[in-house]
Amino acid sequence: MRAFKRAAEPEVLQKNGEQWGNEWATRKAKDPSAKFHWHEQDGESVNKILLPLLETQTQAHCSFCDCYAADTDTIEHFQPKSTHPKLAFQWDNLYLCCHRCQRKGEKFDEALLRPDAEGYDFNRYFRWSYTRGHLLPNENATADDQKRAQTTIALYQLNIRHPHLRCIARKLRKRCKDMPLDEFPYRNFIDPKPVDNTTRKSK
Ligand SMILES: [Zn+2]
Structure with missing residues (x-):
């Protein structure tokens, strides 16, 4: 989980996010089986508007x-969005x-780490086991930091895909030879240092 800086909240959420969240909360309270959907802005689904912005960040x-x-x-x-419906359109929740x-899914724990949180740094919480291809809590971290790392690994199942990771790395080794590090399939595995988003153009 690599640190990134969050961009400014997009206009569509500044204008509508709170209202849409409140509407969704009301709908969900009336009917617990209600299905979530993204609103539309000028005929385009809001998630399609947000995706390129989110992609630029990471x-x-x-x-x-x-x-x-x-x-x-x-x-x-x-x-x-089921348990915190008012945050469903809040930029820093996406x-x-x-x-x-x-x-x-709908699991949540206050201990979960956010990659854009103030003070978050990969090396503070995690380390890679390069021999096993596993992500581990940093054993030199405080007990609380180790618990947060463990919770994050468990809830996002970050180690379950590691055999897959290694297989991808093998398959792509040839193709990746000249690939910029930012675009490596799992760049965090080979370089956990964050990228400076401010000097990089969006794609
Ligand atoms: Zn993922």
Whole structure:
């Protein structure tokens, strides 16, 4: 999970986010089986408007497992939209997320780490086991930081895809030879340092 800086809240959410969240909360309270949908703005679904902005922040990598592009095209509600409906359209609750990390579903824990949180740094909380291909809590971290890392690994199931990660790395080794590090399928595995978003043009 690589640190990133969150961009300014887009206008569509500044204008409508709170109202849409309140409407969704009311609908959900009346009918617990109500299905969530993204609103439309000028004929375009809001999630389609937000996706390119979210992709720029993480260079199109998943915010949690850091896998690249092909499998990274959904938006995660960090605090779930079923239990925190008012936050459903709040910018800082939305993260670019791959399908596998989306399997976290409606689970939430206050200990979960956010990659854009003030003071978040990969090395503070995690380390890679390069021999096992596993993400581990940093054993030199405080007990609380280790618990947060463990909770994040468990809820997003960050180690379950590691055999997959290694297989991708092997398959793509040839193709990746000259690939910029930012675009490596799991760049976090080979370089956990964050990218400076401010000097990079959006795609
Ligand atoms: Zn992911």
